[in-house]
Amino acid sequence: MNGNEDRLRASDKRTVYERAFSYFSHDWPWIALLVALIGVSVGVGLFEAWPLAILVDSILTHDPKEGWLHGYFLALLPADKPGQIIGLVLIGLCLQIVGYCAWLARMMINYYLNYWGTTRVRADLFAKLQRLDLAYHQSRPQGDSIYRLTTDAFGPWGIVDIMIGTAVAAVTFTVMTAIMLSRNVGLTFAAYSVAPFILWSNWRFGMRIHQRALESKQIDADLTAHIQQAMTRLPLSQTFRREPFEFQRFAQAVGRSVTGLLRLNWQEQLYPLARDTILSLGSAIILGYGGWLVYRDQFLSPVADGMTVGALIIFMDYLRKLWDPLKWLAEFFSKIRTFEAAARRVFFVLDEPEAIRDKPNARALPPRPRRLAFDDVSFGYGPDRNVLFDVDAAIAPGEMVGFVGPSGTGKSSLLKLMLRFHDPSAGAVRLDSVDIRDVRLKDLRAHFAFVRQEDLMLPTSVAENIAYGHPAATKEEIDAAAALAGASDFIRDQPKGYDTILSEGGANLSGGQRQRLAIARALLSEAPILVLDEPTSALDPPNEQLLIETLHRLKRRRTIVLVTHRLHSVVECDRIFVMEAGRIVARGTHETLLRQSKAYASLWRVEQSEEPPPPRQRRSA
Ligand SMILES: Nc1ncnc2c1ncn2[C@@H]1O[C@H](COP(=O)(O)OP(=O)(O)OP(=O)(O)O)[C@@H](O)[C@H]1O
Secondary structure (H helix, E strand, O other), X not given: OOHHHHHHHHHOHHHHHXXXXXOOHHHHHHHHHHHHHHHHHHHHHHHOOHHXXXXXHHHOOOOOOOOHHHHHXXXXXXXXXXXXXXXXXXXXXXXXXXXXXXXXXXXXXXXXXXXXXXXXXXXXXXXXXXXXXXXXXXXXXXXXXXXXXXXXHHHHHHHHHHHHHHHHHHHHHHHHHHHHHHHOHHHHHHHHOOHHHHXXXXXXXXXXXXXXXXXXXXXXXXXXXXXXXXXXXXXXXHHOOOHHHHHHHHHHHHHHHHHHHHHHHHHHHHHHXXXXXXXXXXXXXXXXXXXXHHHHHHHHOOOOOXXXXXXXXXXXXXXXXXXXXXXXXXXXXXXXXXXXXXXHHHHHHHOOOOOOOOOOOOEOOOOOOOOEXXXXXXXXXXXXXXXXXXXXXXXXXXXXXXXXXXXXXXXXXXXXXXXXXXXXXXXXXXXXXXXXXXXXXXXXXXXXXXXXXXXXXXXXXXXXXXXXXXXXXOHHHHHHXXXXXXXXXXXXXXXXXXXXXXXXXXXXXXXXXXXXXHHHHXXXXXXXXXXXXXXXXXXXXXXXXXXXXXXXXXXXXXXXXXXXXXXHHOOOOOEEEEEEOOEEEEXXXXXXXXXXXXXXXXXXXXXXXXXXXXXXXXXXX
């Protein structure tokens, strides 16, 4: 948790609870039903022991007792003893059945509220994560967002659940205490003599088990990450014969996992032991003291409303039932804190300012060929370190331009500004003189088809991968785009052609094949500006040449922006921008630059000495 989240935690407790409840505000009829069902369960629990108590006190005796509850039960029963016994059995049975039904309905409503409420939280969070800009996502590990979505999203329901559960526990505890006090004050205090131990053991074991479970979960997550990394590194470890080292790391991780689980299991097993010991102690106290009270009130010096065997049975039953409410009360603070922290982590992301978003009055800009201009653009990833300085360039519709320069000079950063993955710190990027910050994001991005240096391949069919940006494309259109990108031949060689399913990240394709699919994907899109970041880096000379020919055929129909440090790819561009240390230092055609730009000429000479150029053919537009 970073500093901002800590500040949020310190300042804003009330809002977290309000916001957690707001996710369930439409569910209030279900919550009301849930509370009613909990009431039924609690009521059944309180009355469960009464049929036996009444049987002993009022039926299987020559001296029937006449408390108000006895009277109420007996009024429901026939006058004869066998009828009364059968009646009490039936009442006991009914109580059990009602209890089970209420419990079942209660559980299902609980699951329903939990799953749907958590789904709403997740939907909000997922949509927000989609809206947040790249700077946010690149500033933290991917696992962080995944954890917030999968685990922290349960926080709001956890808060509601704990609040309801604790309120019910408090009511149960109070009613139980009142009933016990009404029967016998002394025995009630005797029964409650074990309450501090119950509270203590619940608090202690609750904390310990929670802590151990968290540790164990973290160790298991580390183990999973470790196995995943080891599998990714497999080719490396086999090449460098580091299998024993990897195995040792794996064995250590498994060892930590086993130790963590054993520590958790130890606490889990100690807990019922402590609980049973305390309950046995409580039962012994009630049996001993209560037994003596019954003997005193019934045999030694009988009194009309003295202690009875039936009341003793009820005390014994309530002692067992005391555990649950006291558990809720004892664990309230630790549990609510856990869920509150989880909910805060969710709300923190939901409150994250969206740096890249539509202005309230953002204008519509239907995609069509437009002039693209950088007006004195400066930009840095952090406040203190600019990577682009006063970049000034205009690209006419249908023009094909190249940005070249050594690695790290800011070429890719410039492309990211076009799609508003980031905004410039000074100057503006414009489409037809409109600042792109004033345009609706979806309209702006519809102008561009972007091929990244390492484009993502999805674990789905080749056809779906190509059609990702244009899902309605026909087979013929997909085929045509693949042909333009030089991908048709290798796709046909795949076991199921266009229906071949790619593995995760396109691992069953070569780098060049993945790049051609990415290019086909961009070509299939109808965007008027085609932006390609190092599109030929993984292509062999024939395929590089094929792509350049394709781009030349597209010229005039689409604007093409090519970023590369392979000058062979840009020699036939209408204009080439040479970049150095975040600035455009020269611009012009290949021939002009060879004559006028020392930087370009030197890059060209280096490239000439490194590799033979692919066969050059001048093509018509
Ligand atoms: N997400 C980022 N956060 C911080 N700095 C970054 C980020 N991406 C790039 N940079 C830095 O910005 C500078 C320009 O990087 P950029 O990727 O734009 O260069 P490039 O010219 O495209 O390089 P290459 O040809 O190697 O792809 C580099 O110094 C790089 O370290």
